[in-house]
Amino acid sequence: MAQSGNRPPRRGQPTKGGGPTNGASTTGNGNDESAAERARERLAQRSTSGQRQTASQRARSAAPASPRAKQQAAAAQRARAGGPNSRRGTAGRPQKRSTALTVTIFGTVLVVLVVLVIVLVSVTGGKTKNSGGGTKGYQSAPASVVNAVTGVSTSAFAAAGSTPTSYGPFSQGLIFPKKQPALTMNGKPLVIYVGSNFCPYCAATRWPLTVALARFGTFKHLKITSSGPSPEVYPSTNTLSFYGSSYTSPYISFLPTEQCTDIPSSSTSTAVQECNGYLPLENLTGTSLKTFTKYDFPPFQTTANKGGIPFVDLGNKVVEDGAFIDPTVLAGYSHAQIAQSLINNPTAAPASTILVAANYYSAMICKLTNGKPGSVCKTAAVKQAATALKL
Numbered sequence: 468m469a470q471s472g473n474r475p476p477r478r479g480q481p482t483k484g485g486g487p488t489n490g491a492s493t494t495g496n497g498n499d500e501s502a503a504e505r506a507r508e509r510l511a512q513r514s515t516s517g518q519r520q521t522a523s524q525r526a527r528s529a530a531p532a533s534p535r536a537k538q539q540a541a542a543a544q545r546a547r548a549g550g551p552n553s554r555r556g557t558a559g560r561p562q563k564r565s566t567a568l569t570v571t572i573f574g575t576v577l578v579v580l581v582v583l584v585i586v587l588v589s590v591t592g593g594k595t596k597n598s599g600g601g602t603k604g605y606q607s608a609p610a611s612v613v614n615a616v617t618g619v620s621t622s623a624f625a626a627a628g629s630t631p632t633s634y635g636p637f638s639q640g641l642i643f644p645k646k647q648p649a650l651t652m653n654g655k656p657l658v659i660y661v662g663s664n665f666c667p668y669c670a671a672t673r674w675p676l677t678v679a680l681a682r683f684g685t686f687k688h689l690k691i692t693s694s695g696p697s698p699e700v701y702p703s704t705n706t707l708s709f710y711g712s713s714y715t716s717p718y719i720s721f722l723p724t725e726q727c728t729d730i731p732s733s734s735t736s737t738a739v740q741e742c743n744g745y746l747p748l749e750n751l752t753g754t755s756l757k758t759f760t761k762y763d764f765p766p767f768q769t770t771a772n773k774g775g776i777p778f779v780d781l782g783n784k785v786v787e788d789g790a791f792i793d794p795t796v797l798a799g800y801s802h803a804q805i806a807q808s809l810i811n812n813p814t815a816a817p818a819s820t821i822l823v824a825a826n827y828y829s830a831m832i833c834k835l836t837n838g839k840p841g842s843v844c845k846t847a848a849v850k851q852a853a854t855a856l857k858l
Contacts, residue, residue: 476640476792476793553782555658559683602695603730604730605710607688607689609802616809619681619682619813623809627826627848630823634794635820643786644767648783649782653720656836657720658779660709660723662777664725665741665743670797671791672779673777674792674817676825677689679826680719682719683718683832688711689712690709691708705800710723710725710748719832724750726748726751727745762786763775796816804816805821823848826852829852830856830858833854
């Protein structure tokens with residue numbers, strides 16, 4: 468079964484405002500780039516039989532200091548690709564049990580049910596706070612957050628413009644597959660997203676992706692969550708979650724999959740292990756599974772980068788290889804502060820980075836919709852982003 472990395476953005480994009488370039492990032496929490504890189508590498512570790520390494524692990528990765536730290540540091544998301552060791556591959560397949568085990572099984576049913584209830588309550592009742600101050604689990608996004616994210620004004624998009632900031636967007640991670648069949652659903656171009664709530668790079672990607680998609684359609688039931696707790700890199704990064712949401716648009720279809728929560732579990736179950744020690748949410752299936760296993764692996768991806776998240780496929784015309792923006796631009800901000808910045812100060816962080824990235828995403832989507840609607844696709848910032856991406 469393929470394993471996926473919790474993939475950071477690629478660097479080297481021109482900057483605006485005198486920020487660092489060529490791999491340097493301003494963190495606001497004391498992490499320098501080398502430390503962040505080592506942390507990202509440790510995220511890619513996961514103990515399997517024969518000590519097999521994930522595709523995104525690097526040779527200089529250091530082992531965590533303790534068993535629990537090792538489990539937490541192994542946060543590189545494994546794509547549930549449907550192989551024999553995946554949740555999808557084993558779901559619904561009964562185990563053969565001896566007669567002697569039957570009594571024990573009946574004796575443990577009550578305990579299992581109680582555990583399941585506790586898990587469901589902890590996941591859906593996500594109002595508790597983790598050590599980093601983020602929302603543990605998930606909960607419905609407040610109306611103020613949803614309205615701010617989905618109602619960004621044309622003037623705010625224009626003010627942010629199309630010049631990348633020091634935090635991104637990083638277009639080096641975009642792939643443009645050639646001569647591939649159009650990806651559609653319900654007769655419209657399809658955008659596929661694959662991520663997990665614990666993933667800090669997914670956390671960063673969701674903000675501009677949601678803002679961009681909202682220009683073409685309508686979201687319902689958006690959630691808020693945060694990335695995994697310490698010792699994850701960029702712990703408790705506040706973000707949105709697509710889990711349980713719906714999206715309607717006259718122009719495009721959107722199919723998201725959030726595979727795992729940000730809630731650590733000590734369970735040794737296959738499902739938890741596939742989520743690298745976190746409680747699971749959704750299986751990767753159908754069109755999303757087929758698209759992910761084709762375009763997030765060689766020959767479309769390098770062997771080193773295969774199977775990583777976040778993964779975004781825009782109609783098979785553009786594939787995102789890694790986070791589009793740096794999670795550090797969100798450090799220290801609450802959900803409400805991030806959302807309100809889009810309205811109150813679109814030319815300063817974190818809004819500036821989110822809105823520039825949203826203009827880039829909008830340009831990619833306009834490529835799928837043949838320039839519709841004109842109220843989005845004909846704006847100067849979107850046209851400039853399209854030119855920068857050579858769309």
